[in-house]
Amino acid sequence: MxxxxxxxxxxxxxxxxxxxxxxxxxxxxxxxxxxxxxxxAIQTFENELEVSSMSHAVPVNPDLKSQLFNQLNLETPGxxxxxxxxxKVHKLESGGKTPFIKYLAAASIILFIISAGLNVYTYSxxxxxxxxxxxxxxxxxxxxxxxxxxQTRFNELGKNMQLISGPDMIKVALSGVxxxxxxxxxxxxxxxxxxxYLIANxxxxxxxxxxxxxxxxxxGKPIDAGVLGDCNSVCKLKNxxxxxxxxxxxxxxxxxxxxxxEQLYVMGKI
Amino acid sequence: MKAIQxxxxxxxxxxxxxxxxxxxxxxxxxxxxxxxxxxxxxxxDDQLADSVLQDSFVKIWNQASTFDSIKxxxxxxMSSIVRNTAIDTLRSKDxxxxxxxxxxxxxxxxxxxxxxxxxxxxxLRKFVGGLRxxxxxxxxxxxxxxFSQSDIAQTTGVPLGTVKTRLRKALLELRSRIKQ
Numbered sequence: 001m002x003x004x005x006x007x008x009x010x011x012x013x014x015x016x017x018x019x020x021x022x023x024x025x026x027x028x029x030x031x032x033x034x035x036x037x038x039x040x041a042i043q044t045f046e047n048e049l050e051v052s053s054m055s056h057a058v059p060v061n062p063d064l065k066s067q068l069f070n071q072l073n074l075e076t077p078g079x080x081x082x083x084x085x086x087x088k089v090h091k092l093e094s095g096g097k098t099p100f101i102k103y104l105a106a107a108s109i110i111l112f113i114i115s116a117g118l119n120v121y122t123y124s125x126x127x128x129x130x131x132x133x134x135x136x137x138x139x140x141x142x143x144x145x146x147x148x149x150x151q152t153r154f155n156e157l158g159k160n161m162q163l164i165s166g167p168d169m170i171k172v173a174l175s176g177v178x179x180x181x182x183x184x185x186x187x188x189x190x191x192x193x194x195x196x197y198l199i200a201n202x203x204x205x206x207x208x209x210x211x212x213x214x215x216x217x218x219x220g221k222p223i224d225a226g227v228l229g230d231c232n233s234v235c236k237l238k239n240x241x242x243x244x245x246x247x248x249x250x251x252x253x254x255x256x257x258x259x260x261x262e263q264l265y266v267m268g269k270i
Numbered sequence: 271m272k273a274i275q276x277x278x279x280x281x282x283x284x285x286x287x288x289x290x291x292x293x294x295x296x297x298x299x300x301x302x303x304x305x306x307x308x309x310x311x312x313x314x315d316d317q318l319a320d321s322v323l324q325d326s327f328v329k330i331w332n333q334a335s336t337f338d339s340i341k342x343x344x345x346x347x348m349s350s351i352v353r354n355t356a357i358d359t360l361r362s363k364d365x366x367x368x369x370x371x372x373x374x375x376x377x378x379x380x381x382x383x384x385x386x387x388x389x390x391x392x393x394l395r396k397f398v399g400g401l402r403x404x405x406x407x408x409x410x411x412x413x414x415x416x417f418s419q420s421d422i423a424q425t426t427g428v429p430l431g432t433v434k435t436r437l438r439k440a441l442l443e444l445r446s447r448i449k450q
Contacts, residue, residue, distance in 0.1 A: 010438025018350045019412050050345040057303035058310045068324050074291045
């Protein structure tokens with residue numbers, strides 16, 4: 001027989017708790033006499049059981065002791081609570097020289113102090129957690145808002161992407177005129193419905209009170225194609241039935257009837 | 271004030287066998303609460319629990335001469351007496367009709383928690399409740415209801431070998447849970 005396996009089989013626990021049947025008990029009682037490790041395991045578990053029962057003790061009705069001693073016709077001797085190793089477990093049930101109520105009172109005071117301390121601690125922790133929670137809620141809301149604006153932008157981009165990549169779109173690159181070489185824009189002009197879209201890739205930020213305006217040029221004559229508002233990425237501008245070129249100028253806010261050619265930024269022929 | 275008495279287990283056993291009331295009083299003061307905790311695993315009713323504890327101590331007093339320290343510790347022996355008394359009481363005809371007492375002992379920890387000094391107490395039954403169903407059943411039937419393993423095998427139709435294995439495994443698991 002493998003003794004270690006036997007010890008770990010649960011037979012020790014079953015025996016000590018009085019649950020093993022006669023056959024199992026007899027076997028174990030024979031083995032414990034010849035195997036000190038089995039004896040040791042039994043004692044360890046018995047000890048564990050005692051310790052655990054002590055820590056799960058439930059205080060006893062203080063009248064019970066005298067009832068018991070009366071029933072057995074014994075004189076109730078003084079309490080031995082002084083000899084108790086674990087005061088936590090036994091003080092309450094001692095019915096002897098020191099009145100039970102004193103111990104109860106002492107215990108109440110101690111518990112009250114502990115409880116008061118715990119309350120302060122718990123309250124400060126609570127405050128902290130509430131603060132953190134508020135912070136998190138705020139961050140969450142910000143993230144939601146950010147997410148939905150990104151979502152919108154993403155959808156818009158997707159739509160624009162489809163629009164400008166259509167097969168009937170004419171792409172007109174507008175490049176910077178001398179002195180404005182860094183500026184750039186692209187016009188997408190639909191052959192079929194003559195709608196005009198613009199992507200201002202690189203135009204300087206318009207100064208306050210000013211707006212960029214797109215012009216379609218037909219036979220040397222400028223036609224107003226609309227001002228660039230606050231559109232994201234792709235701006236839809238005015239419908240232009242016919243044009244040979246496009247150009248952008250900087251005009252007063254709201255646009256002008258005729259272009260201010262001194263403020264010409266970009267231009268491109270179809 | 272009386273001189274503080276303290277006995278070793280050996281001395282205590284020897285004195286109890288000689289029916290020494292002081293030793294018995296010492297035993298009561300030191301172990302009644304722990305044994306009451308065991309009673310409360312079985313019985314939640316205050317009055318009935320008191321009577322089981324009292325009956326148990328009567329048996330401990332009367333049967334001390336039969337205690338054999340070769341077979342185990344005093345506390346183990348007393349625990350068995352308490353468990354058997356609790357089971358017998360629950361089975362007796364007065365209480366046969368109130369089986370709910372056993373179920374009600376799930377409230378054990380609440381009872382203990384009412385008592386300020388036992389805020390953390392958790393009854394054995396709470397631990398048993400955490401076991402998987404087939405383990406829970408054997409422990410309930412064997413430890414709490416006092417059925418033998420062969421009774422359980424017969425009643426449930428589970429083979430005896432399986433009952434034994436389940437009981438042992440369940441007890442091992444309980445032990446490790448209680449230790450944690």
